[in-house]
Amino acid sequence: MSADTAVKKAAPTVGLAPTLAWASGSFATGALFNAMALFGLFFMTSVLGIAPAVAGTIILIARVYDGIIDPLIGAVSDRTQHRWGPRRIYLLIGALGLGASFISFFSLGLLGVEGTQAGFLVTAVLLLYSTAYSIFSIPYLAMPPEIAPGYDERTRLMSFRVGFQLAGVMAGSVGAPALIEISGGGEQGGYQMMGLILGLAATALCLVVFIGAAWLPQSERPQKDGPQKDGDVDAVSLLISPFTDIAKVIGNAPFRLLTIIKLCQLAVLSTVLACTPYFFGFVLKLGPAQISEFYLVFGLVGLFSVPLYRWIIAKFGKRESYIALILLYAVALASWIVWTPGEPKAFLFARALAIGSFSTGTLLCALAMLPDTMEYDRIQSGEAREGIMSGVWTFTENLAGALGPFIIGVLLQANGLIQSRDPSVEQPEAVLTAVHWGTSIVPAIFCVIAVPLLLRYRLDEATLERMRG
Numbered sequence: 001m002s003a004d005t006a007v008k009k010a011a012p013t014v015g016l017a018p019t020l021a022w023a024s025g026s027f028a029t030g031a032l033f034n035a036m037a038l039f040g041l042f043f044m045t046s047v048l049g050i051a052p053a054v055a056g057t058i059i060l061i062a063r064v065y066d067g068i069i070d071p072l073i074g075a076v077s078d079r080t081q082h083r084w085g086p087r088r089i090y091l092l093i094g095a096l097g098l099g100a101s102f103i104s105f106f107s108l109g110l111l112g113v114e115g116t117q118a119g120f121l122v123t124a125v126l127l128l129y130s131t132a133y134s135i136f137s138i139p140y141l142a143m144p145p146e147i148a149p150g151y152d153e154r155t156r157l158m159s160f161r162v163g164f165q166l167a168g169v170m171a172g173s174v175g176a177p178a179l180i181e182i183s184g185g186g187e188q189g190g191y192q193m194m195g196l197i198l199g200l201a202a203t204a205l206c207l208v209v210f211i212g213a214a215w216l217p218q219s220e221r222p223q224k225d226g227p228q229k230d231g232d233v234d235a236v237s238l239l240i241s242p243f244t245d246i247a248k249v250i251g252n253a254p255f256r257l258l259t260i261i262k263l264c265q266l267a268v269l270s271t272v273l274a275c276t277p278y279f280f281g282f283v284l285k286l287g288p289a290q291i292s293e294f295y296l297v298f299g300l301v302g303l304f305s306v307p308l309y310r311w312i313i314a315k316f317g318k319r320e321s322y323i324a325l326i327l328l329y330a331v332a333l334a335s336w337i338v339w340t341p342g343e344p345k346a347f348l349f350a351r352a353l354a355i356g357s358f359s360t361g362t363l364l365c366a367l368a369m370l371p372d373t374m375e376y377d378r379i380q381s382g383e384a385r386e387g388i389m390s391g392v393w394t395f396t397e398n399l400a401g402a403l404g405p406f407i408i409g410v411l412l413q414a415n416g417l418i419q420s421r422d423p424s425v426e427q428p429e430a431v432l433t434a435v436h437w438g439t440s441i442v443p444a445i446f447c448v449i450a451v452p453l454l455l456r457y458r459l460d461e462a463t464l465e466r467m468r469g
Contacts, residue, residue, distance in 0.1 A: 021212025023160040025091075025140050028202035028209075029133070030168025032102050033401065035176040035198055036129075037273035038291075041405040043106065043191055044122060045412075045419055049114035052417055056409025058119060062126040063402035067395045070134050071246050074391025077139040078384060087139035087387075088213050094136025095206030099199035101129035106195025109188035130398065136206055138394050142386035143213075144371045155318075158367040159310050163303060166360060170299030171198065173273070177288035177295075245388040248381070254459035255373035255389060259396045261457075262366050264450040265326065266397055268443040269359070270404025272333070275438040278412070282427050283339075283436055284348075297349050298356035309361045313368060322365035323454050329358035330447035336440035372459055379467045408438050 044055035077087055105125045113121060144157055176194050183193035250256050280286045280294075313321045332354035339347075370393065374386050415430035 018212060018215045019157060019160050021208055021215070022143065023157075023164045024205050024212075025136070025209035026161045026165035027168040027171065028095075028098070028205040029137055029140075030165040031171035031175070031198055032098065032133070032168075032202050034169050034172025034273065035194070036102070036105075036172075037270050037401055037404065038173055038176060038276055039180070039191070039194075040105075041274050041409060042277040043109075044118075045409075045417070047109050047188055047191060048118040048122065049419065050119050050122065051413060052409040052419075053413040054119055054409075055122075056406040058123050058126065059405045059409075060402040061123065062130045063395075063398040065127055066130050066134060066398040069131060070138060070391035070395040070398070071388055072391070073134050073138045074142065074387035074389070074394075075245055076387070077142060077390075078387035084214070087143055088210060090135050090139040091206065091210040091213060094132050094134075094139075095203050095210060097128070097132030098136055098206060099203030101125060101132050102202065103195045103199035105129060106191045110192065133398075134391075134394055138387065138390045140209065140390075141370075141393060142374075142390040144374075155310060155313060155364075155368040158371070159306050159364060162360065162364045162367060163306050165363070166299055166302045166306070169302070170296060171201070173276075173295035174292045174299060177291040181288040181292070245385060246392060249377060249385055249389050249392060252373060252377045252380070252389075254369075254376055254457060255392075257453055257457045258366065258369055258373055259393060261322075261450045261453050262393070263396050263400050264446045264453070265362055265366060266400030267403045268329070268333070268446045270401045271407060271438055271443045271446070272404070274404040274408040275435055278408070278431075278435045279439045283432055294348065294352050297352035298359075301353050301356040302360035305357045305360050306364065309364050312361070313365060317460065318365055318369050318372075319454055319457050319460070322362060322369075323451060325358050325361035325365065326447050326450055326454070329355070329362055330444040332358055333447070334440050334444040337436065339436075369457075369459070372464065375464060376459055376467065379464075407442065408435075411435075411438060 040059060041052070041055055044050045044058070045052050050058070073090070077090055105122070108118065108121055108125065111121070176198065179194040179197055180190035183190040276291060277288075280291050284290070309321070309325075316324075332351060335351060335354075374389055377383075377385055377389065411434040412431060415434045416428045417431050418425050418427055
């Protein structure tokens with residue numbers, strides 16, 4: 001069967017219940033991603049006593065490791081022949097490992113280790129966490145082109161995913177600081193309780209995805225070329241094939257551009273999140289409770305703006321909406337640079353409203369465009385390479401997630417951060433300036449860099465229609 005025929009015989013519209021079951025996985029990954037991005041660096045420097053630059057480098061090492069395993073996991077899921085389907089078995093394995101490794105990370109302080117020894121332990125646990133995250137998220141992300149038949153249907157499916165992801169953002173950025181505050185503040189006990197509750201909740205939701213995936217429709221997939229015999233994959237060839245497949249999918253111009261754009265967009269988020277505990281504590285003189293309030297407003301406005309952005313995307317197009325929203329996102333972030341002591345609290349929440357809304361819009365645009373690039377690749381190549389593309393995409397997310405902590409860690413160490421569990425310790429003026437810029441100008445620059453790349457993106461519904469023939 002040709003690739004064109006496979007696309008035309010796509011699955012029927014996904015029902016509401018299967019859609020909700022599938023999309024709920026984004027709550028789990030969103031909660032853990034945001035909690036780790038928000039408190040990972042701060043926990044390592046303030047509780048475990050690891051130097052900021054070293055802590056940022058450890059996070060970067062874990063993400064580079066992702067770059068090695070992500071394409072392999074994607075290639076394996078593309079080639080898997082299992083009675084549950086090609087993706088479900090990985091949802092189960094990833095669900096169990098993800099929660100366990102997250103809980104372990106935020107429990108490391110119980111071992112009483114600090115400095116170099118803590119650094120080695122943190123590195124080992126983060127590698128386990130990265131592995132579990134990839135095993136779940138890569139097959140999960142590869143599923144939309146296989147279950148959603150059309151250009152607009154994919155936007156609908158992804159809008160549900162964005163809704164759950166925003167709820168996860170609130171769980172990670174609102175619930176995490178609240179749990180820390182009520183369970184011991186900045187002490188180890190607070191982080192341990194937060195890790196335990198979020199880790200168990202994430203595992204439960206990932207298992208919901210695994211169970212619900214049994215009722216998802218599946219389009220017919222083109223046969224994957226490669227060394228197989230009776231469904232078994234030649235191990236040596238499989239180890240090599242992900243890297244040759246990467247070269248092939250990078251040749252997909254829309255996908256290549258979109259991954260670089262996504263790198264910029266998520267570097268914005270990771271930089272802001274890594275800076276938040278320092279910015280609120282050192283500059284704004286506010287605590288975890290106020291971080292929760294800020295991100296509650298951020299998340300709620302994002303959640304309620306999803307239908308609005310679905311309408312905007314349908315009316316003005318995915319690319320055009322993306323360009324406008326990412327520029328507005330840059331302006332909202334840059335507004336932090338004009339903050340002054342004594343500023344009315346209303347301005348704090350005004351920024352939460354603007355940043356939360358525009359962040360949501362850019363996220364929905366990117367996720368709505370990704371399955372289009374996957375369909376483009378399937379029609380063009382005649383192969384099902386959604387898994388390898390998801391591996392590249394997930395690596396991009398992880399790399400972006402490391403850029404923020406790395407940049408902020410280096411800036412803090414270079415400017416003389418005083419490491420202490422006491423938030424009242426006065427920091428050098430250079431540290432306050434670095435944190436202020438890390439919350440405003442640095443992420444705004446990443447937004448602006450994405451615009452010329454978006455202007456070069458040309459894939460739209462009409463192009464896909466012509467390719468389907």
